[in-house]
Amino acid sequence: MKKIEISTSLTIYDSVEELPVDVQQLVKIAIESRKTAYAPYSNFNVGAALMLENGKIISGNNQENAAYPSGICAERVAIWKAASDYPDIKVNKLVITANSNLKMVDSPVSPCGACRQTLFEYESKQEQSIEVYFMGETGKIFKTDSLKDLLPVAFSKLLL
Ligand code: THU
Numbered sequence: 001m002k003k004i005e006i007s008t009s010l011t012i013y014d015s016v017e018e019l020p021v022d023v024q025q026l027v028k029i030a031i032e033s034r035k036t037a038y039a040p041y042s043n044f045n046v047g048a049a050l051m052l053e054n055g056k057i058i059s060g061n062n063q064e065n066a067a068y069p070s071g072i073c074a075e076r077v078a079i080w081k082a083a084s085d086y087p088d089i090k091v092n093k094l095v096i097t098a099n100s101n102l103k104m105v106d107s108p109v110s111p112c113g114a115c116r117q118t119l120f121e122y123e124s125k126q127e128q129s130i131e132v133y134f135m136g137e138t139g140k141i142f143k144t145d146s147l148k149d150l151l152p153v154a155f156s157k158l159l160l
Helices: 021-034 074-085 113-126
Strands: 011-013 044-052 057-061 091-100 131-135 141-144
Touching: 021 044, 021 057, 021 091, 021 131, 044 074, 057 074, 074 091, 074 113, 091 113
Parallel strands: 091 131
Antiparallel strands: 011 141, 044 057, 044 091, 131 141
16 A cells, blocks of 8 residues: 655736736637626626637637526536537637626636546547636636646546
């Protein structure tokens, strides 16, 4: 028997201005996208924007449903749009942002477990890491270099 330590790493930015210019552009588009979220139940609007390796930007936002579990997160709307329309083009970067109609979101909103698992699958499939930046409405921005940092010891189809 042995015990191992698994480490993960995060880069923390103090403001949008500190981000690379192409990521700042993704932030703008993610903010635009969260404006058309359909979130009448949570009042929590999430926008995601991802950049493909050919420079194309795909965005998505959360879409809720009166049958609550039928709703879907912004990240999965965006990645499934990309996977469905551009199945052979790799995803390089993803930005996630959120605001609430009820209070200020001033800390980074990190992707939920189901979104991490979904994004991990596409990262594995394309054999290239996806950078993930996540933020609130204001405050710091967190970045991970890979889904592996967000989902250590992930379930993988290789195990099946
Ligand atoms: N939500 C996302 O869109 N992405 C996440 O990673 C976390 C949660 C959405 C789902 C739901 O519509 C609302 O935020 C509140 O949970």
